[in-house]
Structure formats: C-alpha cells, structure tokens
Amino acid sequence: MWTRGPAAEYKQPARTYRIVSVSMPASHFCLNCGIPLQTQTREGREVEGCKRCGFVLWHDPKVVTVVVVENDSGELVLGRRGIDPGYGRWCLPGGFVNDDEDPAEAAARECWEEVRAQVDITRLLNVYHVAKEDAPSLIAIAYSARLREGEIPQAGEEMLEVAAFGTDVLPELAFPSHFQALRDYLTAREETQQR
Secondary structure (H helix, E strand, O other), X not given: OOOOOOHHHOOOOOOOOOOOOOOOOOOOEOOOOOOEOEEEEEOOEEEEEOOOOOXXXXXXXXXXXXXXXXXXXXXXXXXEEXXXXXXXXXXXXXXXXXXXXXXXXXXXXXXXXXXXXXXXXXXEEEEEEEOOOOOXXXXXXXXXXXXXXXXXXXXXXXXXXXXXXXXXXXXXXXXXXXXXXXXXHHHHHHHHHHO
C-alpha cells in the first residue's frame, strides 16, 4: 500500500533492483551478407558487426507506453496482471508500441486491450529509461487519459481483474516505471488544483 500525502510524498514500499549488462547472443547473422556477426567495439561499446560489409546490429531499446487512466469520479483504473512479468500484481494499462504506430495511439490501443475501455489521451506525463536485467532496455512513454463517457472498464485477456482506486488507497504496483508515471501524474494533478 502507498503511504498517503501530497504527490511529492507518495512512496511505494522499497524494493531492491539489480541492474546487470545484457550479454549478446552469438547466433546473429548479417542482414546484408548472411555471415555470422562478430563482437566489435564501435563508439566505445561492444556491438555485433559484420567484418565483410560493416553492418552493425545495434541493441536499441523497445518503446512502451504507460497510461494513468482517470474515471469520472477521479479514481484511477488499474489492472491486476494475468501474465508474467508481474503475474497477480496491479499495474497501469500500457504495452509495446508497434513500429507503425504513434505512441499516443498505442497508449489508447493498449487501454482497450488491457482494460476494455476507450480513453482520451489528455497529457504526456514523462519519458523514462527502464533498465532490464535479461532483455534490452525500454523507453517508457507515460500519458494521462480519461475514460470516455459511458465506458466501464473490464479485464482484457492479459488481466485477471480491473478496479478503480482512490489516490489514498492505491495498491503496490508491479513495475517501477508505473510508480514513476503515477507520481508524475499526481504531481501534475496537484499543481493544476493549486492554480
């Protein structure tokens, strides 16, 4: 459970995260020549590259969205995950951005897929780097959104259940980036209310 207080004081219970480098698999082949890639040093970092044509396989981060969805009562819509990572834990709607998708459109799509509700994206909250132990890192783009009139959230395929929570009774969240997005949302909401 979160401790209650102004947005700047919201604190999720402490967890320890260990960040290690991701080892590169040795089975990649050049997209141009088809020969096995070899470890090289480029721009000060180890990458896989082709000795014949110079192709480099850069290990770029994946892009994901995180959405803080508010209902008409000012409560926040969360889902309890039905898949790993984080099975059984609460999270904000969100997921991977497809390569042909605008991130805001991906955020709205993910809300439909995860909480079966249409939303209107209202604001870009922040962008976060999410380091991973066992995979490439992520770039998380956080948005705030409001449920469209008449929408009643329900669990999509990846959720066990969906519920709305007041900001004084939020459960512990599955991912640190979701905690960051929620903190930024609460700070922005507090600043708006003070105006």
